[in-house]
Amino acid sequence: MKKVFLISLAAMTLFACNSSKKADQTAEKGSVFYTAYDTPYEVPPFDKITEEDYRPAFAYGMEQHAKEIDSIANNPEAPTFENTLVALDNSGMILERVSSVFFALEGAEKTDTIEQIAIEISPKLSEHNDNIYLNQQLFERIKTLYDRAENLNLTTEQTQLLNKYYKRFVRGGILLNDSAKQRLREINKELSALTLQYGNNVLKETNNYQLVIEDEKDLSGLPDAVVAAAAETAKANGMEGKWVFTLQKPSWIPFLQYADNRALREKLYKAMYMRGDNDNEYDNKDIVNKIVNLRIEKAKLMGYNTYADFVLEETMAKTPKAVYDLLNTIWSYALPQAKKEAAELQAIIDKEGGNFKLQSWDWWYYAEKLRKEKYALDEAELKPYFKMENVREGIFTVANKLYGLNFKKIDNIPVYNPEVETYEVTDADGSFLAVFYTDYFPRPGKSGGAWMGTFREQWVDNGVDIRPLVYNVGNFTRPTQQLPSLLTLDEVETMFHEFGHALHGMLSKVNYKGVSCTNVYRDFVELPSQINEHWAFHPEVLKLYAKHYQTGEVIPDALIDKITKSTYFNQGFMTTELVAAALLDMDWHTQTQQQTFDVRKFEEESMKKIGLIPEIIPRYRSTYFTHIFSGGYSAGYYSYLWSEVLDADAFQPFAEKGIFDRETAQSFRENILSKGGSDEPMKLYIRYRGAEPDPIYLLKNRGFVK
Ligand SMILES: [Zn+2]
Numbered sequence: 001m002k003k004v005f006l007i008s009l010a011a012m013t014l015f016a017c018n019s020s021k022k023a024d025q026t027a028e029k030g031s032v033f034y035t036a037y038d039t040p041y042e043v044p045p046f047d048k049i050t051e052e053d054y055r056p057a058f059a060y061g062m063e064q065h066a067k068e069i070d071s072i073a074n075n076p077e078a079p080t081f082e083n084t085l086v087a088l089d090n091s092g093m094i095l096e097r098v099s100s101v102f103f104a105l106e107g108a109e110k111t112d113t114i115e116q117i118a119i120e121i122s123p124k125l126s127e128h129n130d131n132i133y134l135n136q137q138l139f140e141r142i143k144t145l146y147d148r149a150e151n152l153n154l155t156t157e158q159t160q161l162l163n164k165y166y167k168r169f170v171r172g173g174i175l176l177n178d179s180a181k182q183r184l185r186e187i188n189k190e191l192s193a194l195t196l197q198y199g200n201n202v203l204k205e206t207n208n209y210q211l212v213i214e215d216e217k218d219l220s221g222l223p224d225a226v227v228a229a230a231a232e233t234a235k236a237n238g239m240e241g242k243w244v245f246t247l248q249k250p251s252w253i254p255f256l257q258y259a260d261n262r263a264l265r266e267k268l269y270k271a272m273y274m275r276g277d278n279d280n281e282y283d284n285k286d287i288v289n290k291i292v293n294l295r296i297e298k299a300k301l302m303g304y305n306t307y308a309d310f311v312l313e314e315t316m317a318k319t320p321k322a323v324y325d326l327l328n329t330i331w332s333y334a335l336p337q338a339k340k341e342a343a344e345l346q347a348i349i350d351k352e353g354g355n356f357k358l359q360s361w362d363w364w365y366y367a368e369k370l371r372k373e374k375y376a377l378d379e380a381e382l383k384p385y386f387k388m389e390n391v392r393e394g395i396f397t398v399a400n401k402l403y404g405l406n407f408k409k410i411d412n413i414p415v416y417n418p419e420v421e422t423y424e425v426t427d428a429d430g431s432f433l434a435v436f437y438t439d440y441f442p443r444p445g446k447s448g449g450a451w452m453g454t455f456r457e458q459w460v461d462n463g464v465d466i467r468p469l470v471y472n473v474g475n476f477t478r479p480t481q482q483l484p485s486l487l488t489l490d491e492v493e494t495m496f497h498e499f500g501h502a503l504h505g506m507l508s509k510v511n512y513k514g515v516s517c518t519n520v521y522r523d524f525v526e527l528p529s530q531i532n533e534h535w536a537f538h539p540e541v542l543k544l545y546a547k548h549y550q551t552g553e554v555i556p557d558a559l560i561d562k563i564t565k566s567t568y569f570n571q572g573f574m575t576t577e578l579v580a581a582a583l584l585d586m587d588w589h590t591q592t593q594q595q596t597f598d599v600r601k602f603e604e605e606s607m608k609k610i611g612l613i614p615e616i617i618p619r620y621r622s623t624y625f626t627h628i629f630s631g632g633y634s635a636g637y638y639s640y641l642w643s644e645v646l647d648a649d650a651f652q653p654f655a656e657k658g659i660f661d662r663e664t665a666q667s668f669r670e671n672i673l674s675k676g677g678s679d680e681p682m683k684l685y686i687r688y689r690g691a692e693p694d695p696i697y698l699l700k701n702r703g704f705v706k
Contacts, residue, residue: 028056029050029052029053029055029056029057030053030054030055030056030057030058030059030060030098031053031057032045032048032049032053032057033049033053033057033061033094033097033098033101034057034060034094037097039413039414040410040412040413041413041424041432041435041467041469042456043413043414043435043455043469044097044100044101044414044455044469045414046101046414046415046416047414048414049101051111051113051114051117053098054098054102054114054117054121055117055120055121057094057097057098058095058098058099058102058117058121058124058125060094061092061094061095061096061097061098061099062095062124062125062128064092064094064095065091065092065094065095065128065132066128066131068087068091068092069088069091069131069132069135069138072084072087072088072091072138072141073135073137073138073141074137075141078144079141079142079144079145080145081145081152081154081158081162084138084141084142084145085142085145085158085161085162085165086512088138088142088165089161089165089459089512089513089514090461090513095128099125100453100454100455100456101455102114102117102118102121103453104416104453104455104471105416106118107446107447107451107453107473108416108417108439108443108445108446108447108473109416109417109443109445109446110203110445110446110447111445114445115200118196119193119196119197119200122192122193122196123189123192123193125192126188126189126191126192127185127188127189129172129188130172130173130184130185130188133168133169133172133173133174134172134173134174134181134184134185136174138169139169139174142162142165142166142169143166145162146162146163146166149162156678156679157510157511157512157515157678157679158512160515160677160678160679160680161512161514161515164514164515164677165514167314171302171310171313171314173301173302176301176302180301183297183301184298184301184302187294187297187298187301188298190290190294191291191294191295191298194287194290194291194294195291195629195630196630197287198276198284198287198288198291198626198629198630199447199626199629199630199631201276201282201283201284201287202275202276202284202447202448202623202624202626202630203447203448204282205247205275205276205278205282205624206246206247206248206275206448206624207246207247207444208282209246209247209271209275210237210244210245210246211244211245211246211255211264211267211268211271212234212239212242212243212244213230213242213243213244213245213264214242214243217261218259218261218264219243219259220259220260220261221258221259221260221261222254222255222258222259223254223258223380225380225383225480225482225483225486226254226255226258227243228480228481228482228483229250229251229477229478229480230243230244230245230251231243232480232481233245233246233251245268247268247271247272247275248442248448248475249442249448249475250442250475250476250477250478250488250491252268252269252272253364253488253490254488255268256268256269256361256364256365257364257365257367257368257379258365258368259365262361262362262365265361265362265364265365266359266361268361269360269361270361273360273617273621273624274623275623275624276623276624277599277600277621277623283623284622284623284624284629285599285600285622285623287629288588288597288599288622288623288629289596289597289599291629292588292589292591292597293594293595293597295307295589295634296591296592296593296594297594298310305592306320306589306590306591306592307589307590307591307634307635308320308323308586308589308590308635311589311634311635311636312635314521315521315522315523315524315636315639315642316521316523316524316642316681316682317523317638317642320586320590320635323582323586323635323638323642324583324586326638326641326642326645326695327579327582327583327586327638327641329695330575330579330641330698330699330702330704331576331579331583331610333575333699333702333704333705334571334572334575334576334579334702334704335572335576335610335611335612335613336572337571337572337575337576337704338572338573338575338576338613338616339572339613340572341367341370341570341572341573342358342363342613342615342616344370345358345362345363345366345367345370345615346358348366348369348370348373349362349366358615359614359615360614360615360616360617362615363573363615363616367569367570367573370569371566371569371570374566374569375562375565375566375569376562377562377563377566379488379489381559382489382559382563383486383487383488384486384548384549384550385542385546385547385548385549385555385559386486386487386488386489386491386492386546387484387485387486387487387547387549388440388476388477388479388484388485388486388487388495389484389485390545390546390547390549391487391492391495391545391546392438392495393545394541394544394545394546395495395496395499395545396423397544397545398532398535398541398544399499399503401660402660402662402665402669403428403503403507403665403666403669403673404427404428405425405426405427405428405433405506406425406426406427406428407423407424407425407436408423408424408426409421409422409423410422410423410424410435413435415437417439417443419439419440419441419443420437420438420439420471421437421438421439422435422436422437422438423435423436423437423438425506432467433467433506433507434458434467434468434469434470434505434506435467435468435469435470436470436471436472436502436506437455437469437470437471437472438471438472439471439472439473439474440472440473440474440475440476440485440495441474441475441476441478441479441485442475442476442478446473446475447626448475448626449475449626450472450473450474450475450476450494450495450497450498451472451473451498451501452470452471452472452473452498452501452502452505452518452529453470453471453473454468454469454470454471454505454517454518455469455470455471456468456469457505457508457513457516457517457519458505458508458509458510458513458516458517458676459510459511459512459513459516460510460511460512465509468505468506468508468516468517470502470505470506471502472495472498472499472501472502473498474491474494474495474498476491476494476495477491483549484549486549489537489563492536492537493533493536493537495536496532496533496535496536497529497530497532497533498529499529499532500528500529500530500531500532500533501518501525501528501529503528503532503673504517504518504525504528504529504673504676505517505518507669507673507674508673508674508675508676509674509675510674510675510676510678511678512678514677515676515677515678516676516677516678517676518676519676519677520676520677520681521677521681522632522633522636522639523636523638523639523642523643524643524646524681525639525643526639526640526642526643526644526647527643527646527647527650527672527685528672528673529643530640530643530644530646530647531646531647531650531651531668533647534647534651534654534659535659537563537564537567538659539560539564540659540660541659542555542560542563543555543560567703568702568703571702571703571704573616575702575704576612576616577616577617577618577619578619578640578641579641580607580610580612580616580617580618580619581618581619581620581625581637582637582638582640582641583606583610584603584606584607584618584620584621584622584625585625585627585628585633585634585635585636585637585638586635586638587602587606588602588622588628589628589634589635590635599622599623602622603618603621603622620637625637641698644698644701645693645695645697645698646685646693648693648697648698648700648701649689649693649694649695649697649698650668650672650685650688650689650693651697652697653689667688668688670688671684671685671687671688672684672685672688
């Protein structure tokens, strides 16, 4: 996932940061954000930032930004690209500085205070955003430029920037009448509060649940490392001598995979998939209802049939039909495969004399058995070769071999948590590219999942190339007292994925912030991340980084062979749960009538329609589907599959010419990774590949066709 800020703001120039206040009032709360940071690489000074700084900095940042907008809108000179577009793109620097830090922490290091501030500030930011994009005078200036764009002699990148801002105004409601504008403001404000509350509820439901085990017998089947981690969690929660499992992935997934106690597997899995659906104070059903209805209303107000139509206009897919077509095609291959897999798992149950029907909480457990049976592959046997530090080193090595990048660990910059590690990233010629932060382990204040984000994006300011500050956050297996962090294959893949987003940020080389880094269509943004996954388990790559954490021994060929052979294992299940979630998302966002939805029933019917088997549930259910109800991927979860059409095709030249083929890598960097949103995505793609992508490679990638 790529982190999507609540408000996407274009921002900052050096002249903006000379503004008023500051200087002699350094002790003033919030002022840490008012000027360029006085740190190496101008990174956020986390050692100086306190929670008391946010409220005043947000207030002052919005005030200054509003003044800047005013002066752009009221400029007596005729509008030019520079005095309007560039000025707008560069405005709001203080607000961007505080927002990028605050929302990074809101995701990775949330405290009660941060939660409270987010609740207060989100509607204000929404209002602030509307004040900009509903500013008539400002729009008139942009429209003047837009209407005579052909005569302005703009570069492709400038045209993209102009189109982007013009559309942002139109899609922000500038063409509506006054009462509709007023209603839109209210809707945006309500949505910003509701989506935040939804995310907070999921975090609470995740954190509030613990499966406490007192009887050692109930640990039967679990690998030692998993038991040790559960013992440490118990100890940390004042329950020494017991074992605690949580709803964080590194805890519940191994329990589902290995625990022989079927009743406890059921208990834990249900706790996971009932999050937000427990009819308690953190229940999300009512919020889902409100969000969906407000989105329907917003779509109608904006002149669209459905919210998906509204959202998809600004994507590669363009229409709900195109999305459904892709999803249904993949579904037609995935579901039969999943049914075959279910039958194989049932066969194991029957052979063992289980005398019960496979249920969703059994799938992981029997899949693990099947994996051992079919491929003699035991994930526990692999983990020693995937120490987090070794995998990270492997990721850096791949980036070095492909793009010539170098990573130097640095310890002289402030971080927001001692677990965060930092790197200076330089190009092949030694020039500075970016600072890269990693934050890989779960903590109670961290949201689930993994994502990439930036503390600063890349752009050119008065001829100076401002380099980005990029971070990756994850929730991977924690080290314990006995063991370092040993990752699962899924975690390794996720780490490569997020690093692909990071490359997209770090290698950005454009002129304007509004089109830099990962400011691209959402169904294009997963191309750099997903293509990077292709290197994770390639035999050549494994030999570079997969070394035993104790002996340093390189992973043996026999194990590599097992990994390769099991590539398509469980693919029916994984694709089915993913597509089911993507379809559920589309079903919610193609509703045309406002109404009271029965969330459970809606979901049931949505899944019945596509024939989902009961042994599998969608990867996310409606009450904890943070991507679509709090994360900016509404009518957008399909993006992973849309981008996979691209990444599977984009990897072909590497598959044919060699995975470290420098010429192909150079072209991918030139045409995709460095370009951000400075041109239309399909044009960028064709420049790299010479043709549009062929969807067959996605099906091959998942083993559905040979
Ligand atoms: Zn992603």
